[in-house]
Amino acid sequence: MMQDSIQKFTFLALGFFAVLSGLMVVFTKNPVHSVLYLVLTFFAITGEYILLNAQFIAIVNVIVYAGAIMVLFLFVIMLLNLNKETEPHKNPYLKFAAVITSGLLLLVIVGSLKAADKAIATPYPNTGDIMQSLAKVLFTQFLVPFEVSAVLFLAAMVGAVMLGKKEIK
Amino acid sequence: MVTLIILSALGILTLFAQVLRFKKALFPLILVGLATALYFTLPQYNNNPSTWFSSMLGFDNYSAAFSRSIIVIAFLWFMMARNYFLQETSGTDHFALIIFSMVGAISMVSYSNLTMLFLGIEILSLSVYVLAASDKGNILSNEAGFKYFLMGSFATGFLLFGIALIYGVSGSFDLHTIRTSVATHQQPTMVLMGILLLLVGLCFKASLAPFHFWAPDVYDGAPTPVTAYMATVVKTAAFGAFFRLFYTCFPDLIEQWSNVLWWIVALTLFIANITAVRQTSVKRMLAYSSIAHAGYLAIAIVSMNGDASARSILYYTLSYSISTIAAFTVLYIVSRNSGRDDFGAFEGLAKTNPFLSFVMVVAMLSLAGIPPTAGFFGKYYIFQNAITTHNTGLVIVAVLGALVGVFYYFRVIIAVYFKPEQSNIPVTVGSLHQVVLFITTLLTLLLGIFPDWVLQWI
Numbered sequence A: 001m002m003q004d005s006i007q008k009f010t011f012l013a014l015g016f017f018a019v020l021s022g023l024m025v026v027f028t029k030n031p032v033h034s035v036l037y038l039v040l041t042f043f044a045i046t047g048e049y050i051l052l053n054a055q056f057i058a059i060v061n062v063i064v065y066a067g068a069i070m071v072l073f074l075f076v077i078m079l080l081n082l083n084k085e086t087e088p089h090k091n092p093y094l095k096f097a098a099v100i101t102s103g104l105l106l107l108v109i110v111g112s113l114k115a116a117d118k119a120i121a122t123p124y125p126n127t128g129d130i131m132q133s134l135a136k137v138l139f140t141q142f143l144v145p146f147e148v149s150a151v152l153f154l155a156a157m158v159g160a161v162m163l164g165k166k167e168i169k
Numbered sequence B: 001m002v003t004l005i006i007l008s009a010l011g012i013l014t015l016f017a018q019v020l021r022f023k024k025a026l027f028p029l030i031l032v033g034l035a036t037a038l039y040f041t042l043p044q045y046n047n048n049p050s051t052w053f054s055s056m057l058g059f060d061n062y063s064a065a066f067s068r069s070i071i072v073i074a075f076l077w078f079m080m081a082r083n084y085f086l087q088e089t090s091g092t093d094h095f096a097l098i099i100f101s102m103v104g105a106i107s108m109v110s111y112s113n114l115t116m117l118f119l120g121i122e123i124l125s126l127s128v129y130v131l132a133a134s135d136k137g138n139i140l141s142n143e144a145g146f147k148y149f150l151m152g153s154f155a156t157g158f159l160l161f162g163i164a165l166i167y168g169v170s171g172s173f174d175l176h177t178i179r180t181s182v183a184t185h186q187q188p189t190m191v192l193m194g195i196l197l198l199l200v201g202l203c204f205k206a207s208l209a210p211f212h213f214w215a216p217d218v219y220d221g222a223p224t225p226v227t228a229y230m231a232t233v234v235k236t237a238a239f240g241a242f243f244r245l246f247y248t249c250f251p252d253l254i255e256q257w258s259n260v261l262w263w264i265v266a267l268t269l270f271i272a273n274i275t276a277v278r279q280t281s282v283k284r285m286l287a288y289s290s291i292a293h294a295g296y297l298a299i300a301i302v303s304m305n306g307d308a309s310a311r312s313i314l315y316y317t318l319s320y321s322i323s324t325i326a327a328f329t330v331l332y333i334v335s336r337n338s339g340r341d342d343f344g345a346f347e348g349l350a351k352t353n354p355f356l357s358f359v360m361v362v363a364m365l366s367l368a369g370i371p372p373t374a375g376f377f378g379k380y381y382i383f384q385n386a387i388t389t390h391n392t393g394l395v396i397v398a399v400l401g402a403l404v405g406v407f408y409y410f411r412v413i414i415a416v417y418f419k420p421e422q423s424n425i426p427v428t429v430g431s432l433h434q435v436v437l438f439i440t441t442l443l444t445l446l447l448g449i450f451p452d453w454v455l456q457w458i
Helices: A002-027 A031-051 A055-079 A092-115 A130-139 A143-164 B002-015 B023-039 B061-088 B092-110 B114-132 B139-170 B175-183 B189-205 B214-221 B224-248 B251-277 B282-302 B307-338 B354-368 B374-388 B392-418 B431-449
Strands: B050-052 B057-059
Touching: A002 A031, A031 A055, A055 A130, A092 B189, A130 A143, A143 B002, A143 B092, A143 B114, B002 B023, B002 B092, B023 B061, B023 B092, B057 B061, B057 B092, B061 B092, B061 B224, B061 B307, B061 B431, B092 B114, B092 B224, B114 B139, B114 B224, B139 B175, B139 B189, B139 B214, B175 B224, B175 B251, B189 B224, B189 B251, B214 B224, B214 B282, B224 B251, B224 B282, B224 B307, B251 B282, B251 B392, B282 B307, B282 B374, B282 B392, B307 B354, B307 B374, B307 B431, B354 B374, B354 B392, B354 B431, B374 B392, B374 B431
Parallel strands: none
Antiparallel strands: B050 B057
16 A cells, blocks of 8 residues: 555656656757756656556667667757757747647546546556567567568668768769 | 568669669569559458458458559559659659558558558658658758658657557557447547547648648649659548548447538638639649548548448549649649749640640549549549438538639639640650550549449449
8 A cells, every 4th residue: 555655656756747847848948958858758757657567668768769869869959059049939829829729638638538537448467577578469469560660660761861862863 | 461562572672773773674663563563452352351460451342442542543653753753863762762652551541450550651651751852952842841741740649649548448459349449438538539639640641621731832842743642642541541440440429520520621621722712833723622622532531421431432532643643744744844833834735735735624624523524423422422421511511612623723724725825835745644644534534434443342
């Protein structure tokens, strides 16, 4: 019981932290600070994954998002020399409309999640090693999506090379 | 399944053309590969669909018919776009991306699991994002690619959120499991939220208002052959996926979501047709016309009437795509000749090239929905289903929209036939383009006379 409530408290605290740093990403003027707050958000979400007993995704999240992608972000900001507060001023009507619509979306989502008092989906049976059971699902039931995502990555690579290289006729 | 494997292999083979020095043989090879892939979509499944790999993909008459339609359109498209890609770019990587995007399109019409839907949409979109930006020296093309990419990823976020909520309720990505679970479920708020978010994602991909803002800029900025691809193959695949999802998963909740879609369709028809009238560029006019046609197609989803609706969507997408390929081919030839793509470029075309102007007239008549072209029967079947399912209000909006449509399609015809010519430079048409224009015009007329050729596929 004690352990349960500690877990619940940690989960809520991490969620609060994630939302707070997510808001800071948007509100800070300096792009470098935004990126650093985004790293914080990713770490908070990683904590949530661990509490949900999804250690593998937690590690992947740290390595791929907080590690690789955020470094790329920082490189782009550095190379394009964006670390100045040069954000163009936005139309106030546009801001107003954005606040109204996203507020409504939030309201509807919160309402729909509140109506569902418990999760209906049963958690995947946790038999022993998490990595093992994940790999088992990935290579049996979800084999085709796994293979087809190879086409997706190949298309992405070809596209990146195509846009990056000089045109040879 | 064999079709998917052939197309993936063909895409990889295409990539090697530059290195292994068979670039001369590449184009015939692609056409042969597409014909082979088409051959494997021919078997009829009737009532026993074949599911593959723990029912990730399910092939039935519906998916076979849409795969066939996609491959036929892509075949015509390759003949149209060959000269542009081989003369102005390195060719191989562009062709490879198109073939990969077809892999995505085929999995979008034959999925029976939401993961395959998501992957299909992503493969298709990612390739098209890059192709839209492929004219690297042109700032409009860069803008098109960037805009499409940013907004497309945002819409994908909505789609994924919707899938997650549906999974939270049903505990499965499988379409049939979702259907039974959604139908028997006691607390539908979360399901409705999921459906709404899926609707937002799919409406973006199908460019329905109010999620259509990207379409005119992207269609206008992208190179003309790429625009033709987006307006035909991408649209066919998007509606194939859209209908399959709502037909298989959520027919029991139709009263809830059809209300939302009703307003989306009415808004699309109104905005697209009114805005198309004000365009001065033919390319931009065709972009708005493609949004309007998305509106007509979505009527078939609102008036869900079993296989009859599936047939009407199939026939409409095929006839619309064939006419659009013809229109974009003429636009490409004319704008290449005169260096501009406004209505003025078409003035007096009837005197300099009667063949091109005849093709353009048939294409415009078909897009406007004038009998005896295929476009008329496409609209006829869709309206018929809408009236059977008591959506008469939507039919009235659509007919009014079509009347406005007649106005802007006829502006092209008037420019072609009743205006004095601008220049005396004769417009020349390459032999491959002549073949495309001949086939598309013939098909537009023949499908109008024998609609059963396509309707019996499902």
